[in-house]
Each structure stands twice: as structure tokens, then as C-alpha cells.
Amino acid sequence: MATTITFYGHATFGVNVDGTNLVIDPFLAPNNPLATVTADDVEADYVLITHGHGDHIADAIGIAQRTGATTISNYEIYQWLEKNGVEKAHPLHIGGGFDFPFGRVKLTIAHHGSALPDGSNGGNPAGILLTLNDGKRIYFAGDTALTYDMKLIGDAGGVDLAVLPIGDNFTMGPEDAIRAAEFVKAKHVIPCHYNTFPPIQQDPIAFAADLKQATGIDCTVMQVDDILEC
Ligand code: NI
Ligand code: MN
Secondary structure (H helix, E strand, O other), X not given: OOEEEEEEEOOEEEEEEOOEEEEEOOOOEOOOOOOOOEOOOOOOOEEEOOOOOHHHHOOXXXXXXXXXOEEEEEHHHHHHHHXXXXXXXXXXXXXXXXXXXXXXXXXXEOOOOOOOOOOXXXXXXXXXXXXXXXXXXXXXXXXXXXXXOHHHHHHOOOEOEEEEEOOOOOOOOHHHHHHHHHHOOEOEEEEEOOOOOHHHOOOHHHHHHHHHXXXXXXXXXXXXXXXXXX
């Protein structure tokens, strides 16, 4: 099974699983100052959304309407997407998972906010745990503080890849992200949610070195539009 990850900037990723395209937290050009790809360019079969903030959902409706992709989100965001013209939407909620054709999606605990761009109630924020059909596990922490609940993921076998925010200010900073990588027993880490806005400036190369030194865990710092095989 071939899986690739594309970084679009900030916390927006594409995951291609044997030709099925997942887009995580779509926030693309020109709204996302780091992104080069727009909502008109990206291919999507599924759009997965961790929480309601604009820097994670700005392009979800546009992509879903253009491509006919199915959105996957918590129940409150699902209701908002349907109200706003998204036809194929699958609701989940925290602690629950569902087996899609490409693998299982489970929403995990995140400590953050989730208000939608128009002020609607976006429910509780979440992380996303993907278990692909080949058994590979990829954890998108979403916007969150470090939480002891991450140990539940580590205790349940850990993850092959953890995508963790390191920006500080709105989410975990680098020191807490190192502890998160240990809690979820990550084999590999990709940092995100940094350098998009002035309050979240970080040095991801220093983070990667500190993570390796403290834990032995490998880290890949992706440049925008990099594609990683995993
Ligand atoms: Ni947020
Ligand atoms: Mn965010």
C-alpha cells in the first residue's frame, strides 16, 4: 500500500492512500499566507476537519462543493457544513471511529476551542487518528495543549507518524510537543502550525534536533508542497 503526505502549509496536509485523496484541515492560498495551492487546485475524496477555527476549515466548503468530497468532522461542524451546502458529510465524535474504504478515522481528545468562522458552535475540538488498511497509524493532533490523554494512544500501540503543532501561543510549543511525541509513542514526527503568523514563530530545525536528542524519535521538517512517502 502506497501512502504519501503532502504539506500545504500551516496545519493543512494531503494524504494519498492508494489513490484516495484525504485533505486535512483545508486552509489554502490565498487565505493561508504559506500556501501556494488554492482550493480550486487540490484533489479531494475526503476532507477531514479537526475543529472549527478558520485556519482549519476556511476552504472546506469550497473543496467539498467543487470535488464532491465527503467531509469528516465532529457532529456540530457536520451540521454547519450541511447547512452551508455540503452534500456528503459524515459526523463522528470524540472517542468514536468509523471504517471508511481507505481505513479507520477516530476523533481523539484535544484541548482547544472550536468556534466556527461565523460564530456558530463548532462543538469540541479533536485530533484525528487514522489507521490505514495496511495497519499504519497516523495521528494529527490538531490544535491542542499537551494532554495526558495522549498516553492512551501510546498505550494502544503508538503511532507510525505524529503530526504535532509546535507554534506555541495557540497550541503546544516545541517543549510540550516533544513530550507529546513520547506520550503517543511516535516513530516519526512532522511539526506543523508554526511560522504562519507572527505569534507562532518557531525554528522547526531546532525542534527536530531537540526531539531527536531527547527521545531518539526522527522528525521530518516539511517545506510547503513537499511530498513524503510513508
Ligand atoms: Ni485552532
Ligand atoms: Mn489553528
